[in-house]
Amino acid sequence: MSGEGSPDGRPFDCHDFRVAVVAASWHEKVMAGLLDGALDALKRHQVESPVVVRVPGSFELPVVADALARQGFDAVIALGVIIRGGTPHFEFVSSAATDGLNRVALDHGVPIGFGLLTCDDEAQALDRAGLEGSQEDKGYEATSAALLTAATLRKIRRREHLG
Ligand code: DLZ
Numbered sequence: 001m002s003g004e005g006s007p008d009g010r011p012f013d014c015h016d017f018r019v020a021v022v023a024a025s026w027h028e029k030v031m032a033g034l035l036d037g038a039l040d041a042l043k044r045h046q047v048e049s050p051v052v053v054r055v056p057g058s059f060e061l062p063v064v065a066d067a068l069a070r071q072g073f074d075a076v077i078a079l080g081v082i083i084r085g086g087t088p089h090f091e092f093v094s095s096a097a098t099d100g101l102n103r104v105a106l107d108h109g110v111p112i113g114f115g116l117l118t119c120d121d122e123a124q125a126l127d128r129a130g131l132e133g134s135q136e137d138k139g140y141e142a143t144s145a146a147l148l149t150a151a152t153l154r155k156i157r158r159r160e161h162l163g
Pocket residue numbers: 024025026056057058059060080081082083084085089093
């Protein structure tokens with residue numbers, strides 16, 4: 001997938017949204033970039049006092065996202081980096097994290113910002129981490145997508161989408 005066609009991420013007022021971020025800890029430098037991007041997006045959208053929870057690895061993202069979704073947050077942002085190694089572990093952890101996060105979103109009707117990088121090597125991950133010299137900022141993008149979705153869901157639940 002490339003960045004072509006992605007939404008512009010232009011901020012809008014989310015001051016009354018409660019948002020939590022769950023972030024894995026593997027690949028520290030990339031994670032620092034993703035977390036900075038997510039927090040920057042939340043600030044630009046005027047989200048106040050976001051909750052940030054750290055977990056060991058990406059495999060642990062869904063269970064904690066699930067607990068947060070149950071607590072009534074308007075959106076949960078999940079951040080992680082999985083880098084392909086020489087073992088099938090990459091596929092197992094990537095699909096468990098992806099499927100688990102999708103299930104949390106559908107089970108609870110809470111948008112999950114999908115800031116999970118699955119990369120062949122560290123260079124690819126750094127290029128998407130929103131650091132100086134990166135081509136993309138996936139932490140910002142995932143957060144902005146989740147906020148847009150939360151706003152859409154709010155409108156639908158208030159029946160404002162009917163015009
Ligand atoms: C075990 C493992 C491996 C090999 N690679 C990564 C990775 O690239 N990124 C990541 O976030 N986590 C990795 N993990 C750890 C698992 O996600 C998980 O934390 C452990 O298997 C313990 O449950």
